[in-house]
Structure formats: structure tokens, C-alpha cells
Amino acid sequence: MMKILVIHGPNLNLLGKREPEIYGSTTIDEINTLLKMEAQKLGTEIEFSQSNSEGEIVDRIQRAMGNIDGIVINPAAYTHTSVAIRDAIASTGIPTIEVHISNIYRREDFRKLSYVSGVAVGVISGLGVNSYLLGLIGLVTHLKK
Ligand code: DQA
Numbered sequence: 001m002m003k004i005l006v007i008h009g010p011n012l013n014l015l016g017k018r019e020p021e022i023y024g025s026t027t028i029d030e031i032n033t034l035l036k037m038e039a040q041k042l043g044t045e046i047e048f049s050q051s052n053s054e055g056e057i058v059d060r061i062q063r064a065m066g067n068i069d070g071i072v073i074n075p076a077a078y079t080h081t082s083v084a085i086r087d088a089i090a091s092t093g094i095p096t097i098e099v100h101i102s103n104i105y106r107r108e109d110f111r112k113l114s115y116v117s118g119v120a121v122g123v124i125s126g127l128g129v130n131s132y133l134l135g136l137i138g139l140v141t142h143l144k145k
Helices: 028-042 054-063 076-080 083-092 130-144
Strands: 003-008 045-050 070-074 096-100 122-125
Touching (some): 003 028, 003 054, 003 130, 028 045, 054 083, 070 130, 096 130
Parallel strands (some): 003 070, 096 122
């Protein structure tokens, strides 16, 4: 069975409490439950990981080599800073979709640059929790081709 890894970056453990006017009131556990239900519909296995630390995210991507078919990642603030996460995705060659709850293009200028987009299969930004669900559907569709 196809196996998908979902990676949540820094501060996403605070979802639901954190700036709800931007990120909504859904918690990370609720997002993961919705993703699990969608994965069941799609007939894929799914795993979840959250870290506030850049190195741990790089390690998680490396460990996915050989046992994970695709990654849905919200790199959060590391989106805009991390060459290391970009290189980890490129180095492992694991097909990856980048997702954001908010629309990073209608916020501060520093959010308009993503280091990850250039190595992603696709990017979904601004659709709230649905960014994750659409990212998962898009990834699985891409992998089945
Ligand atoms: C985010 C957008 C980032 O700019 C921000 O640093 C986040 C969350 C989003 O999901 O909208 O932490 O990735």
C-alpha cells in the first residue's frame, strides 16, 4: 500500500490557539484526523510528524527514503529560510507537495519567497485546512500516474 508522510513545521503544534484570525481554530490533531479519513478513502497509509526544529525535519525526510512514497509538508516559517529542508527533499527525491493554511502571497513580503517550492511537485496555499486535504489528494493522484 502507498504510504504518505505529513510533516508539520514549527509552531503548527499551536494550531487552534495560534493567531486564529490567520490560521483558523482547527487543531493539529483535528487536521490529522481529517487527513487520516481522506487517506482511508484514497486507500493509502498515512503517518504524521511535527517538529519545531529544522534539523529534526531534515532527519525525518532522510529517514523517509525507501519507505515513504510521498510527502505533504507545511514547512511553516522554514519555508522562507531553509535551504537544508529544500536540499533534503531534493536529495531523497521523494515527491513532495508544499502546503500552507494561509495565502503566503497576500501577507508580508518576506513570506513571498519559498525555498521549498522549487523542489515541490506542487504548492497549495490559502485554503485553510483544505490546503492539506487537497495536497494529499493531489499527491496521491500524482503518484498513481
Ligand atoms: C504557514 C505560513 C508561514 O509563512 C508561517 O510562517 C507559518 C504557517 C501557513 O500554513 O500558512 O508558520 O506555513
